[in-house]
Amino acid sequence: MMLALVLAAALSDAPLQDADLEARAQLLMREIRCVSCENEPISQSASEIAGDMRHLVRKQIQDGASDVEVRSYFSERYGEFVLFRPKASGGGAFLWAFPFVLLAWGAGVLFMAIRARKKRNLAPLKPDMVADHENDTLD
Incomplete structure (x- = not known):
C-alpha cells in the first residue's frame, strides 16, 4: 500500500x-x-x-x-x-496601468515644479546686499 x-x-x-x-x-x-x-x-x-x-x-x-x-x-x-501576468481588464487593468499613471503623475509634478521655479521673478543681488550679508555672518 x-x-x-x-x-x-x-x-x-x-x-x-x-x-x-x-x-x-x-x-x-x-x-x-x-x-x-x-x-x-x-x-x-x-x-x-x-x-x-x-x-x-x-x-x-x-x-x-x-x-x-x-x-x-x-x-x-x-x-x-x-497569475503572474494578470489580465488587462477589470482589476488587472488597474494593476497594469498604475505604474504608468504614477510615472506620468510624477513627471507632471516635476514639470510644474520646474516651471514654477522659472516663473519666480527674483531680482538679482546688488553688490551692497552681498557685502551686508557677509558682515552679518562674520559677527
Missing part, C-alpha cells in the same frame, strides 16, 4: 510524453503562482499544492486545453492573484 502511494506521488509530477506539450506545460507552470508560497511559480515550488497544480496543468494540456483555458481555470479557482 505504501509503495503504491509513493509511486502515485512520483507519477503525478511526471513529465508529459510529448516534448512540445511538456514545453507548453513548463511555460504555463512558470506563469502560475503557488498559492501557498505566493511569490514562487508552481514550477519551482516544493509544496504539495504546487505539485497538485502542476499535475492539473499537465492533465489539462494532455486533454487538449489551450493556454488561455488553463490560465482561466486557475484564475477562476484561485483568483487573479494566481
Whole structure:
C-alpha cells in the first residue's frame, strides 16, 4: 500500500510524453503562482499544492486545453492573484496601468515644479546686499 502511494506521488509530477506539450506545460507552470508560497511559480515550488497544480496543468494540456483555458481555470479557482501576468481588464487593468499613471503623475509634478521655479521673478543681488550679508555672518 505504501509503495503504491509513493509511486502515485512520483507519477503525478511526471513529465508529459510529448516534448512540445511538456514545453507548453513548463511555460504555463512558470506563469502560475503557488498559492501557498505566493511569490514562487508552481514550477519551482516544493509544496504539495504546487505539485497538485502542476499535475492539473499537465492533465489539462494532455486533454487538449489551450493556454488561455488553463490560465482561466486557475484564475477562476484561485483568483487573479494566481497569475503572474494578470489580465488587462477589470482589476488587472488597474494593476497594469498604475505604474504608468504614477510615472506620468510624477513627471507632471516635476514639470510644474520646474516651471514654477522659472516663473519666480527674483531680482538679482546688488553688490551692497552681498557685502551686508557677509558682515552679518562674520559677527
